[in-house]
């Protein structure tokens with residue numbers, strides 16, 4: 001009977017969440033789904049547990065972690081103050097893919113979480129499993145993306161198993177994540193200025209109505225057209241080359257026909273050198289390309305699809321042994337800002353303008 005099967009599945013999920021919660025409470029590391037990407041969680045107050053996250057990921061220790069909460073009352077024990085702008089952002093976007101950097105209450109979390117900063121990055125994920133797991137653990141969870149450092153973030157439990165299998169205490173499988181790129185990280189100034197430190201699931205356009213002083217981009221988030229990083233990023237993680245595929249990836253930007261011609265020319269030249277070629281393109285142009293591995297980011301008119309598919313596509317190239325990849329750039333409005341940010345990082349900022 002359908003209903004009983006459902007109940008059995010619910011009981012099973014309940015049991016697994018309970019077990020995972022116990023593991024976390026005891027100082028273990030457990031990977032879990034969020035609406036953005038899978039996270040690798042540990043009790044944010046427990047330095048040994050947090051240490052285990054860095055060890056499993058091979059993550060540089062000067063890169064602070066996001067603390068995940070399931071209820072507003074958990075903020076009381078974490079931060080010293082919430083200004084009006086931060087409060088309005090929480091009201092508007094939590095639970096959801098927005099991380100807010102707040103003044104940390106001394107001693108509230110392990111110094112390993114904040115990497116010695118006097119702020120802590122906090123978010124409330126919009127995912128039933130994540131929220132229930134945090135509640136089951138009974139503590140705020142420090143959780144970076146559940147990938148080996150330098151690999152694309154995981155959007156499936158299988159990606160977590162590939163990267164961290166045997167290195168962590170558990171994985172809660174909640175199927176594919178939704179957004180597909182990480183949360184937007186912001187500072188909410190007392191002057192009403194919202195500064196985006198990392199573009200992500202909440203767009204600049206969505207933030208604007210809540211930023212009385214306007215939305216600014218951290219100067220380190222240069223647009224594709226500007227040369228070189230102009231300042232040390234205030235979100236320490238942004239300085240690392242992340243998401244790098246094993247082969248060489250370059251992004252091509254410009255008007256559509258020239259982009260397609262240039263990409264195909266690069267693919268043909270690479271093929272002639274004996275490379276295994278890959279192309280990452282939008283549906284509108286997909287039929288033009290000949291390569292060993294042709295992957296779609298969906299339609300240019302729906303960049304949510306591109307965000308959802310990006311990391312899995314980069315992993316697919318790796319799995320297919322692709323050695324030279326070309327990707328089409330996309331417009332940087334809406335979710336396109338996060339897609340281009342991640343794509344350019346994956347490409348080590350190698351971009352060709354045509």
Ligand code: TXA
Nearest residue numbers: 036039064065119120121144145182183235236237238
């Ligand atoms: O969607 C997400 O945010 C995912 C899921 C699992 O929640 N998590 C995630 O965590 O992307 P991670 O560790 O991969 O990225 C955390 C980012 C880094 O860029 C880090 O530098 C920044 O947040 N960050 C953390 N604490 C900060 C702080 N106190 N001040 C400025 N930036 C901070």
Ligand code: MG
Nearest residue numbers: 144145153182
């Ligand atoms: Mg990450």
